[in-house]
Amino acid sequence: MERLVTVTEAAKMLGTSVRFPRRLISERRIRFVHVGRHVRIPVSALEExxxxxxVEPIEVRWEGGRVVS
Structure with a gap:
């Protein structure tokens, strides 16, 4: 079975306040599990x-003082 974390632990892992993962859950933007009346978040859901x-960086080239795509 995959490791499940509390909302507080998820917030610490993301480096946010507890309110942020709670909002992700309420907006259904992240997978979560109900364990009785408790809410837990799979670690893989946080990783996803x-x-x-x-956002991956792009390579920028300069020619004559201007950016060239």
Whole structure:
């Protein structure tokens, strides 16, 4: 079974306030599990959320003081 974390632990892992993962859950933007009346978040859901939001850098070339695509 995959490791599940509390909302507080998820916030610490993301480096955010507790309110942020709670909002992700309420907006259904992240997978979560109900364990009785408790909410838990799979670690892989946090990893997927971070991966989906990661923006890769682009290579920029300069010619004559201007950026060339």
């Amino acid at each position: 959320f971070v991966a989906d939001g990661t």
